[in-house]
Amino acid sequence: MLRAIKLVAFASILAVFTGCGDSRPTERKIVGAWSWTYIEGVGRMVFTADHRVKEGFPPEDKDGRHLPDDQFTYLESGTWRLESDVLVTEVDNQPLIDRYDNTSRDEPEEIRQRHRPALKKEILRQKIVKIDSKQMVFEKGGLDRVR
Secondary structure: OHHHHHHHHHHHHHHHHOOOOOOHHHHHHHOEEEEEEEOOEEEEEEEOOOOEEEEEEOOOOOOHHHOOHHHOEEEEEEEEEEEOOEEEEEEEOHHHHHHHHHHOOOOOHHHHHHHOOOOOEEEEEEEEEEEOOOEEEEOOOEEEEOO
């Protein structure tokens, strides 16, 4: 009996220090491509299993609902994690800056520096109210699964 109590106590302590594995099913549900609708079209967020995230938009003349991920222009990227039932994304616009630098190479340096976007970082915390194979619903808004 004492041995069983010790095993249960050890398992409880181990669960606390390893994070209990409690969020893993939700994490698996998050991984993949998600979309949202805005006035001009449909944006996309891609969450990877290594906790990377990127946000982008389709070409202006295309319907983003039916395009593969590689046809989107990703302007923000960063990381994601779960804190209980809160999805935390930390992104910056470095991909936008890199895109600007690549497309403005032929411009005079003075003009390039004047119009170069400033680095912006954002941390967003969104409580997940519901997540299933079709939607991830937050307290304010949500995303639709692409795949």
